[in-house]
Structure formats: C-alpha cells, structure tokens
Amino acid sequence: MKIKHILLVLVIGLLVIGVSGCRLPASTPPVTTPTEGEGGFPVPGDGTETMGLFETIATQTAAALAEGETGQVTNTPEPPTATMAPAQTQPVVTVPTNTPPPAVVPTAAPIEVPSSYTLQKGEFPYCIARRFDIHPIDLLSANGLSISSTTYPGRELRIPQNAREWPGDTALHDHPATYTVRANDTIYSIACYYGDVDPMAIAAANDISSPYNVTSGQTLQIP
Structure with missing residues (x-):
C-alpha cells in the first residue's frame, strides 16, 4: 500500500509540474537586424524566404550584366556586312564574217549613133530606133520601110542624124x-x-x- 501511495504522489507531482510549465510564456528569441553581404545581397539565414532570395539574386545578376562599370547599357556591335564584289562582264568578241563583196557591174558608156547599122540575129528596126534614141517613124521613112515591112538579119539600115527622139523612155x-x-x-x-x-x-x-x-x-x- 505504501508503494502505491508513493507512486500516486509522484504521478500527481509530475502532473502539477507539467501544468505549471505550460502556463509559463515562451521565451522570445532576440531580434536580429538582417545584414547585407557584398554587392547588396541579403545574407542567408536572416529570415528571408528562400524563393525570395533566389528571385533577388536573379534580378540583381541580370542588372549587373546589363550595366557596365559606369552604369550605362552596353550596345552589342553588329557583325560586319559582307560586300559582294561586282560581277565581271565578259567582253563581247565579234567574229568577222567573210562576206563576199557585191559584184561590180560596169556602167555602159553613152551609145554613139552611127550613120548606118546592119541588123543581127534577134534585131529589128524598132529595136534599133529605141537603142539610138530615134523616132521609129523617122527610121522607117529613111529606109523606105513601113510598119508592116519585114526585115532580116544582114539588112543594112541608114540612121538619120537629124531624126526626132524616141517618144518616151528608151x-x-x-x-x-x-x-x-x-x-x-x-x-x-x-x-x-x-x-x-x-x-x-x-x-x-x-x-x-x-x-x-x-x-x-x-x-x-x-x-
């Protein structure tokens, strides 16, 4: 029985101590002022949330890369533009052609009017009158011929020197x-x-x- 009473007292004492401990205010940890490291970055463990710390570091890193030591934005130089050389024009070579020269036809000298003419094969009085620029009627009259007269090669014709001209183009x-x-x-x-x-x-x-x-x-x- 004594042992039971002792155990009961111990249990009650522990309960009293536990209740008293719960009623005491929890100790407040000392307030620490967050300090900044080099470059203005917050020091880890100062109460800043981990994600916020990462965002701050990323933002400051991007700003540092965009700015030079003077704080001005650095312009990236454009790559040089390749210049195409002008195409070379091939010279046009003209090949001379061997064109034969045109045939030169001699010009006839003025026809001299003879005092008489002997007909040849293929000739007749009208042909002779035209050739010598004589009116055909004057030629026929000078030789006692008419329009219906027939002549043959070998016939000699007298050519009048004072005859009229052929009527028209000879x-x-x-x-x-x-x-x-x-x-x-x-x-x-x-x-x-x-x-x-x-x-x-x-x-x-x-x-x-x-x-x-x-x-x-x-x-x-x-x-």
Missing part, C-alpha cells in the same frame, strides 16, 4: 542587172530586151569575144 527593163541566157538568145536580142543597151557593151562586160556566142543558162552582167 529603157524597157531596169539595169545594171544580171540576165540568165535562154534558148535562142543572142547578145543582140538581149540588148533589144533591155532597149537602150549596146550589145558590144554586154560582150565587153562578160569578156565575150567574136563571134559573141552565149549558151543557155549562162549568167550575164548587163551594164
């Missing part, structure tokens, strides 16, 4: 020119084809000698 076709000989052509008939061309001038321009023959398909220079 040329039948343009010249100088080239002419391709056809069947039965002679230098005399070709001269009559052009009207005011001397057959001897055609022979001289084409180096044709007596008897002044030409062949079909031959090309002649007409002065």
Whole structure:
C-alpha cells in the first residue's frame, strides 16, 4: 500500500509540474537586424524566404550584366556586312564574217549613133530606133520601110542624124542587172530586151569575144 501511495504522489507531482510549465510564456528569441553581404545581397539565414532570395539574386545578376562599370547599357556591335564584289562582264568578241563583196557591174558608156547599122540575129528596126534614141517613124521613112515591112538579119539600115527622139523612155527593163541566157538568145536580142543597151557593151562586160556566142543558162552582167 505504501508503494502505491508513493507512486500516486509522484504521478500527481509530475502532473502539477507539467501544468505549471505550460502556463509559463515562451521565451522570445532576440531580434536580429538582417545584414547585407557584398554587392547588396541579403545574407542567408536572416529570415528571408528562400524563393525570395533566389528571385533577388536573379534580378540583381541580370542588372549587373546589363550595366557596365559606369552604369550605362552596353550596345552589342553588329557583325560586319559582307560586300559582294561586282560581277565581271565578259567582253563581247565579234567574229568577222567573210562576206563576199557585191559584184561590180560596169556602167555602159553613152551609145554613139552611127550613120548606118546592119541588123543581127534577134534585131529589128524598132529595136534599133529605141537603142539610138530615134523616132521609129523617122527610121522607117529613111529606109523606105513601113510598119508592116519585114526585115532580116544582114539588112543594112541608114540612121538619120537629124531624126526626132524616141517618144518616151528608151529603157524597157531596169539595169545594171544580171540576165540568165535562154534558148535562142543572142547578145543582140538581149540588148533589144533591155532597149537602150549596146550589145558590144554586154560582150565587153562578160569578156565575150567574136563571134559573141552565149549558151543557155549562162549568167550575164548587163551594164
């Protein structure tokens, strides 16, 4: 019984001590003033929240990087711009072409009017009158011929010196020119084809000698 009474007293005493301890005010820790480290950063353990500390450090670090020692913003220089060299123009080379010079056609000399003329193959009185710039009626009258008269090669005609001029242009076709000989052509008939061309001038321009023959398909220079 004594032991039980002793244990009961101890338990009651412990309860009293515990109740008294709970009623005493808790001791207030001393208030410390937070201090700043180098560069204005707060010292860890001064009561600042951990996330706030990290945000402050990040903000101050970014500001320090953006500012130089003088506090001015440093401009990053732009990279140099590459300059393209102007393209070189290739010189244009002109290749000369071997163009043959145009054929030179000799110019016919003025036709001298003879006092008489013998008809050749392919000629007739009207052709002779045109060639010598004589009126055809005057030529026919001087030789006792009419419009319906027939003449042949070898007939000699008298050429009047005081006759009237041919009525109109004595040329039948343009010249100088080239002419391709056809069947039965002679230098005399070709001269009559052009009207005011001397057959001897055609022979001289084409180096044709007596008897002044030409062949079909031959090309002649007409002065």
